[in-house]
Amino acid sequence: MKKLISLVILFISIFSFQNHSISAEKIKFLETDWTFKGLFGKYDRGALQRGYQVYTEVCSACHSMQYLSYRNLAEPGGPEFTEQEAKFIAASFEVQDGPNSEGEMFTRPAKLSDKFVMPYDNVEAAKAANGGAYPPDMSVLAKARKGGADYIYSLLLGYDDPPANIKLDDGVYYNKYMYGNKIKMSAPLSDGLVEYSDGTQATEEQMAKDVTTFLMWSAEPHLETRHKTGFRVIVYLIILSILVYLTMKKIWSRVETKV
Amino acid sequence: MSDSHYTPKSKVGKWFNDRLPLLTLANHLTDYPTPKNLNYWWTFGGILTFCLITQIVTGLVLAMHYVADTKLAFASVEHIMRDVNYGWLIRYVHANGASMFFLAVYIHIFRSLFYGSYKSPREIIWIIGIIIYLLMMAAAFMGYVLPWGQMSYWGATVITNLFSAIPFIGEGITTWLWGGFSVDNPTLTRFYALHYLIPFLILGLVVLHIWALHVPGNNNPVGIEIKKPSNDTVPFHPYIVIKDAFALLLFMIVFAFFVFYTPNILGHADNYIEANPLVTPAHIVPEWYLLPFYAILRSVPDKLMGVIAMFSAILILVALPWLDTSKVRSAVFRPLYKQFYWILVLDVLVLGYVGAMPAEGLYLLVARIATAYYFIHFLIILPFLGFIEKTNPVPLSITEPVVAGAAMATRSDGENKIENNLKSLG
Numbered sequence: 025m026k027k028l029i030s031l032v033i034l035f036i037s038i039f040s041f042q043n044h045s046i047s048a049e050k051i052k053f054l055e056t057d058w059t060f061k062g063l064f065g066k067y068d069r070g071a072l073q074r075g076y077q078v079y080t081e082v083c084s085a086c087h088s089m090q091y092l093s094y095r096n097l098a099e100p101g102g103p104e105f106t107e108q109e110a111k112f113i114a115a116s117f118e119v120q121d122g123p124n125s126e127g128e129m130f131t132r133p134a135k136l137s138d139k140f141v142m143p144y145d146n147v148e149a150a151k152a153a154n155g156g157a158y159p160p161d162m163s164v165l166a167k168a169r170k171g172g173a174d175y176i177y178s179l180l181l182g183y184d185d186p187p188a189n190i191k192l193d194d195g196v197y198y199n200k201y202m203y204g205n206k207i208k209m210s211a212p213l214s215d216g217l218v219e220y221s222d223g224t225q226a227t228e229e230q231m232a233k234d235v236t237t238f239l240m241w242s243a244e245p246h247l248e249t250r251h252k253t254g255f256r257v258i259v260y261l262i263i264l265s266i267l268v269y270l271t272m273k274k275i276w277s278r279v280e281t282k283v
Numbered sequence: 284m285s286d287s288h289y290t291p292k293s294k295v296g297k298w299f300n301d302r303l304p305l306l307t308l309a310n311h312l313t314d315y316p317t318p319k320n321l322n323y324w325w326t327f328g329g330i331l332t333f334c335l336i337t338q339i340v341t342g343l344v345l346a347m348h349y350v351a352d353t354k355l356a357f358a359s360v361e362h363i364m365r366d367v368n369y370g371w372l373i374r375y376v377h378a379n380g381a382s383m384f385f386l387a388v389y390i391h392i393f394r395s396l397f398y399g400s401y402k403s404p405r406e407i408i409w410i411i412g413i414i415i416y417l418l419m420m421a422a423a424f425m426g427y428v429l430p431w432g433q434m435s436y437w438g439a440t441v442i443t444n445l446f447s448a449i450p451f452i453g454e455g456i457t458t459w460l461w462g463g464f465s466v467d468n469p470t471l472t473r474f475y476a477l478h479y480l481i482p483f484l485i486l487g488l489v490v491l492h493i494w495a496l497h498v499p500g501n502n503n504p505v506g507i508e509i510k511k512p513s514n515d516t517v518p519f520h521p522y523i524v525i526k527d528a529f530a531l532l533l534f535m536i537v538f539a540f541f542v543f544y545t546p547n548i549l550g551h552a553d554n555y556i557e558a559n560p561l562v563t564p565a566h567i568v569p570e571w572y573l574l575p576f577y578a579i580l581r582s583v584p585d586k587l588m589g590v591i592a593m594f595s596a597i598l599i600l601v602a603l604p605w606l607d608t609s610k611v612r613s614a615v616f617r618p619l620y621k622q623f624y625w626i627l628v629l630d631v632l633v634l635g636y637v638g639a640m641p642a643e644g645l646y647l648l649v650a651r652i653a654t655a656y657y658f659i660h661f662l663i664i665l666p667f668l669g670f671i672e673k674t675n676p677v678p679l680s681i682t683e684p685v686v687a688g689a690a691m692a693t694r695s696d697g698e699n700k701i702e703n704n705l706k707s708l709g
Contacts, residue, residue, distance in 0.1 A: 063544065091361045091362075091365060096365075160556075167552065167555040168552055168553070168555035245364075246364075246365075251543065253372070253543065254540075254543020257539050257543065258536060258539050258543070261535055262536065264532055265532040265533060268525065268528050268532055269529055272529050275525050276522065276526075279319055281319045
């Protein structure tokens, strides 16, 4: 057992040494106090609602969220708009439906059951409108990038003037946290870009934090239930383990060997 | 089976048992004499059974909602994660369950290596185990393809391309595996069918594995043959059942922690990007449990030789009972083997680590040395060790560690050693 432990320690030290030696080019992400981290982590309801506002007013011009429906906005564990609010939000979008009894396609206001309306008809159209780069779908983006929420938050605030040795083409921007440092999205946020109805100051950091929280929720809509259930499951297992341990001790006391 | 004389007490039971001796089987399983000195490393057989059942049950539910179609697979997984009642839980248990399964199987295999459980008369148990392990890898690999993310697609491309290294017929085999000229819809549907089939093959082999185990009975930390039943054994129920249950609960706590608090840490972020044949990820890496073999594959410069080395690394285990020439089973009494054993453990961990790193520079060099050592361990060190190693005296039974023959003079010395060794095994 001692050997095993020393082996593990040795292995970890080699591992961390190796990591250290190549981390010269690695950049640490910006840190902020996410409410959804930790064993009891929950989403900040206000941040989710503001984040949705930032998404609709800013991001959704180019980024789709194809796996989300308007009903999700009113579901527990999410932004928790009231059903009336969610219906109102949905109705502000037009969706294509049909064919009707005449065989014609028609448009109508979106309902709760409709998916989020996409900014482009297809990937090619999205590319054509964005200088050849596809603005990724944002439904699971927070899980599809190494570093998750921290990465997205950092990227949104990571725009800077390029160092002298980097030349940028037209429509390409410098970002400290982007893989390869070149990004085709211009800095999307600036102070006061949106007007929050709850009185929160719409600073760049605030908007980045809000919209990242929203993206984290859209990637993990059941995170709150997961944390709550997990705590109960683990407490249950620990109590049961103790009871089974005591039972085991009792049973094995009939045999002189120790367990 | 020693207890074939069992007769049920009730009349109905006797009537049924005469026609189908299920009650005799149940009686055999509960009374099965088990060495009483088994330590917690022996609880992983039960844990593995739990893992298999968990994967089958969760997999069955996932199969009810999953759609095996390249255009719909990714979306259907998101549907499971978002809209299916507790779909997120079922999928996270299934995905992390695969990792837990491999964690347990590696402990199970290395326990066998330490205590010489693969040696006569348990070679068949061992070989069935290796086949189960191979099937597990196949099932896990195909399962990873099903969500149709970027790592699914490119992992499938890399692994199936390995077969193209076979001379003359390689290209044909690869095309046949794909069902086309690249990884595409036919590949996905057949992987799905096989992914559904393999667990049941494993289940069948597990029955054989346990059957083969129940012929000679369990090995034990001392590694000696014991009389069954005797003072050295306890009936499987309740002694081993309760101990296995306790160990399983501890295992489930670790399992639950992964599922509920870090469900994606063992996966790769790229697999949440839908598969795109036109965009290659920066690094294509398999799941952690396949990394040591991936490192072996890449450490050989020639593709065909690399594939051969990788498969040999697993198949060499089949010959292990005959490569190990030592008469003594347990490493407890083999001072030299014990050291080489830990070096092998370290070697495999190093292989796993470099397997996750880009194959260049220092990593490649380390991978090559570790690969060479892996084979040297099995092909050179083990066969030789049996001849040159001076083993410590082995006790005659578990309860009375009487030291055999010539060692009588140093008996108390040897006894102390054995006791210390047994203590250190906890």
